[in-house]
Amino acid sequence: MTREERNLVTAAVDGSLPSAEEGRVRELLKRDAEAMELYAREALLHGELEWHYGALRQSQAALRRRAEVVEEFRRRRTRRISIASLGIAATGLLMFAGLGYLRESPEPVATLRFNEGAVSRLVRASESDGKSGIVPGDRLVLERGTVELVFPQGVRAVIEAPAGMNFTGGNALLMDHGIGFFEIERPEAEGFRLTLPRSEVVDLGTSFGIIAPEDGAAEIHLIDGRVTTQRRAGTFRRATDPRPGQAYREDDNTATGYSMIPFRDDRFPRQLPDRLDHVAIDFNRIDDDGAFAATGPLPARVREVIVNGGEIRRTPGRLGRAVSFDGSGSHLEIMGWSEYHHRPSGALSFWVRLQEARSERRYCLVSWGATTREDLGRWSVAVSPRREGAHLSIRGGMDREYHLSAASRLDYHTWHHLAFVFGPETDGRTRVRIFIDGIEQPDSMSVPVLPGPAADDALIIGTHHDPRLWQSHASRCDIDDLRIYRTAPDEEDIAILASGGDPAGGG
Amino acid sequence: MSRIPSETAEYIALISKHQAAIYAFVRAMVPSAEDAEDIVQETNIALWTSANRFRPGSNFYAYATRIAYHKVVDHSRRRKRHHPLIVDTELAEKLAASLGEAAGGTPDRRLAALEHCVEKLDTGERGLLAQRYQRNLTVRRIARDSGRSESALQNVFSKIRHKLRLCIESTLARTAPT
Numbered sequence: 001m002t003r004e005e006r007n008l009v010t011a012a013v014d015g016s017l018p019s020a021e022e023g024r025v026r027e028l029l030k031r032d033a034e035a036m037e038l039y040a041r042e043a044l045l046h047g048e049l050e051w052h053y054g055a056l057r058q059s060q061a062a063l064r065r066r067a068e069v070v071e072e073f074r075r076r077r078t079r080r081i082s083i084a085s086l087g088i089a090a091t092g093l094l095m096f097a098g099l100g101y102l103r104e105s106p107e108p109v110a111t112l113r114f115n116e117g118a119v120s121r122l123v124r125a126s127e128s129d130g131k132s133g134i135v136p137g138d139r140l141v142l143e144r145g146t147v148e149l150v151f152p153q154g155v156r157a158v159i160e161a162p163a164g165m166n167f168t169g170g171n172a173l174l175m176d177h178g179i180g181f182f183e184i185e186r187p188e189a190e191g192f193r194l195t196l197p198r199s200e201v202v203d204l205g206t207s208f209g210i211i212a213p214e215d216g217a218a219e220i221h222l223i224d225g226r227v228t229t230q231r232r233a234g235t236f237r238r239a240t241d242p243r244p245g246q247a248y249r250e251d252d253n254t255a256t257g258y259s260m261i262p263f264r265d266d267r268f269p270r271q272l273p274d275r276l277d278h279v280a281i282d283f284n285r286i287d288d289d290g291a292f293a294a295t296g297p298l299p300a301r302v303r304e305v306i307v308n309g310g311e312i313r314r315t316p317g318r319l320g321r322a323v324s325f326d327g328s329g330s331h332l333e334i335m336g337w338s339e340y341h342h343r344p345s346g347a348l349s350f351w352v353r354l355q356e357a358r359s360e361r362r363y364c365l366v367s368w369g370a371t372t373r374e375d376l377g378r379w380s381v382a383v384s385p386r387r388e389g390a391h392l393s394i395r396g397g398m399d400r401e402y403h404l405s406a407a408s409r410l411d412y413h414t415w416h417h418l419a420f421v422f423g424p425e426t427d428g429r430t431r432v433r434i435f436i437d438g439i440e441q442p443d444s445m446s447v448p449v450l451p452g453p454a455a456d457d458a459l460i461i462g463t464h465h466d467p468r469l470w471q472s473h474a475s476r477c478d479i480d481d482l483r484i485y486r487t488a489p490d491e492e493d494i495a496i497l498a499s500g501g502d503p504a505g506g507g
Numbered sequence: 508m509s510r511i512p513s514e515t516a517e518y519i520a521l522i523s524k525h526q527a528a529i530y531a532f533v534r535a536m537v538p539s540a541e542d543a544e545d546i547v548q549e550t551n552i553a554l555w556t557s558a559n560r561f562r563p564g565s566n567f568y569a570y571a572t573r574i575a576y577h578k579v580v581d582h583s584r585r586r587k588r589h590h591p592l593i594v595d596t597e598l599a600e601k602l603a604a605s606l607g608e609a610a611g612g613t614p615d616r617r618l619a620a621l622e623h624c625v626e627k628l629d630t631g632e633r634g635l636l637a638q639r640y641q642r643n644l645t646v647r648r649i650a651r652d653s654g655r656s657e658s659a660l661q662n663v664f665s666k667i668r669h670k671l672r673l674c675i676e677s678t679l680a681r682t683a684p685t
Contacts, residue, residue: 007658010665012592016646016657022591030598039592040535040605045668045675047531048621050540053640214642215634216653249654261654301541304586 001034009035013042108133109170110149112140115272119144119161139166142178148272149173154186155203158269162214168195177214181268183207184225198250199257201229206244209268217250221263231257278485279337281461284320292323294334301335305464307474312462315478318351318415319500322480323461327358329474331462337484338453341369345423345488349497350461351480353415357385361473362393365418366482368459370451377451381420383410383477394420396432396447410436415480417498423488438498440491459484518558521567522551528614532572532606536579536599538590546582550575568614569607576603613679620682624674632667639664 001009008025011017017025028035111133114120123139134140140147142161149157153171163178172193184190184205192203194210196218201208206225212218220229222242229248230239240256242248251259281302285293292302304312310328314321323332352365362384370377383390389409410416419435433444458464461482462475489497496502529550534543553574554561561570580599583589593599610617625633638644646664650657 007661007665010668011661014646014661014664016661017591019591026592026598029592029601036601036605037609040602040609041672042665042668043535044531044606044609045621045672047534047543048527048618049636049640049668049671050534051527051530052618052621052625053637054540211652213638213652215637306586 001028001032001038005032005035006038009039010042013039013046108152109136109167110134110151110173113148113150113272115146120147134167136167136169139164146269146272151189151192153192154184154189155182155192156185157182158271160269175210175212177212178210179212179268180210181207181223181270182210195232198232199229200232201227203227209264211267219247219249219261220258221247221265221268223265223268229258278483280481280483281332281334282320282481283314283317283323292332294337303333303335303458304330305333306330310474317478317480318353318417319481322351322353322478324478325462325475327474327476329463331460331464331475333458333460333464334482335456335458337368337459338455338457341452345421347419347421347485347489348483349417349419349485349489349494350482351415351417352410353478353480354383354385354390354410354412355476355478356412357390357476359473360385363473363475363477364460364463365475365477365479366459366461367464368453368457370453370457377453379420379450381418392418392434392436394432394434396450419489419494419497421488421494435491435494435498438495440494515558517563518561522554522571524615525568525571527618528568528610529571529575532603532610533575533579535606536576536590536593536602537583542582542586546575546578549578549582553578568610572603572607611679613683616679616682617675620675620678621671623678624671627674628667628670632670635660635663636667 005028008017008021009028011021012025029039120143121141122134123141124135140163142159142163144161146158146160147163149155149159151157151170151173155171157173157180159165159175159178159180161178163180164176165178166174166176168174171189171191172195174195176197182192182194182203184192184203184207187205190203190205194201194203196210196212199218199220201210201220204226206227207223208225208227209221209223210218211221220227220242222244224244226241228239228241231250240248240258245263245265247261247263248258249261250257253259279294281292281294283292285295291304294302306312307329310326310330312330312332313324313326315324316322325331348366348368350366362382364380364382367378367380369379378395380395382393382395384393389411391409417435417437419438421433421435422430424431428449429446430449431444431446434441461479463473483497526547530543530547533546533550534540537543537546550571554571557574561567576599580596593602625636628636635649638649639646644652646660647657650660653660
């Protein structure tokens, strides 16, 4: 086996083998026992490493959950102390102690604002009532999404997950990892100090970006103005002063501790993402395994389920590529979407083009929600084909079925945009608004709040013959650009979606 | 409360001890970790329902991976998703045999040895493994983030795995039950 062949085999194990080389490696494995032995050894270790680190990840998640429980316990305990203090304060006996506590509360050093769907943990430095804002010593871990920090002296920062940071003062931040954009909005904030694990950056009136991986060299990109940066530990090194449009990465092999790298202005988030945070399955993206890939902040997975040897074809869509269901019952399952369930408000939007009906049997376009509890929490959108067009109907759990008026009719062979907007919830009921081609239908309804889906409840595109679900026949339609929104879009947003645009501004 | 018979308890312990080894075997034959997890679950169910067919004292790893192999074949056929390299039965059979040899005589002890050997790597190597396997970053992404070429990084990973393999073998030899 040549060196090149060895490299191809290890690349195959690493998942970085170009598809053009797959045939060659297959042949190599067939004819060369040494290559097969190498592949088996490497692949086995690869799997063991995945297992080891996967187990580690789970135990860390368990630790995080434990930390959250401890945090919640501390918060409740603090609340109890506050309530007790109020009662006793009436006697005047402990009022002095209460005032003393208030006097000791440190000044807030920053305010935080998160984008929709962000997941974070705030670990308090001391027991406070939770209303006092961020104080020195507090730690924020951002697991998903983006946070905007505003420091009272005039520094604004926008930081993307995964990130971890400690608040050290009114004009300073310690960030151990994350990708962030920093700008000084007022001159009195000059001198803002950002401490990274191995560098210290002092802002002298400017905007700059930081890329700080959890393990690895941090990068400093100067967008405008002036900063000075210096390595924190090791040998005495002089400061580096990048010029606007320059970027440096920590490098132990240079005299300054930095080496120059290409500047990347586009990498840094300047604002919190738009409120219309969503998961999209546009059928244009295909992952390394040849499966459709979802985009968005959740690790949603798309599974193709083939029934009766049917086919889910790719077809030219309303926006790029779409999927086509051939009446066999094959369908797509979107896993891992349940965190995006519409509670208390949200929306589902997609494009559909119906094929000419062969019978009047109803079939499902999309269904979502909980499959447990005897279908109580399942939503299904279906069409009943008729000669003049198809009638839309919705089933919203609790055996309730809503047939929409004849006005809500879909023509064959024409792309229609459908949107179902849920929320808000009041008195145990949810408002559902239905839009066809951007126009709200008169059939909007108020329905009981349904139980949310479990983690393994799939969102199904097409018809799924599950006896627990609403019985309908196999789908004959094309579907494109399905999106799940966590926040309810308004009429204007729906109109933008129905015109093929993107209200999130993502293009 | 009823007690679990001792042979059943031993069988459960065998399934539990071999989880990492079964996963690694399956993972080598399917395109994604998600597929591998699904197949391991199916294998566990099959191991449980066919418990009476296993002869105590015989090679459990060989027995379990034979079941896992059939699950891989079923799964790939059902889902029409194959490993890009393992597309026919001949190759799949060959790989299954090679994986059995690579796992050696004590596949259930390899994970403990691996954990020990990961700890012995230097900080940079551990950091790279954590990025690749804990954060699930691709080699390409790590290369891009660290400003290295993909092929250079691939070599680094290959060297780390080589180091780990030597360490695992020596650890297993040193700690072999007498």
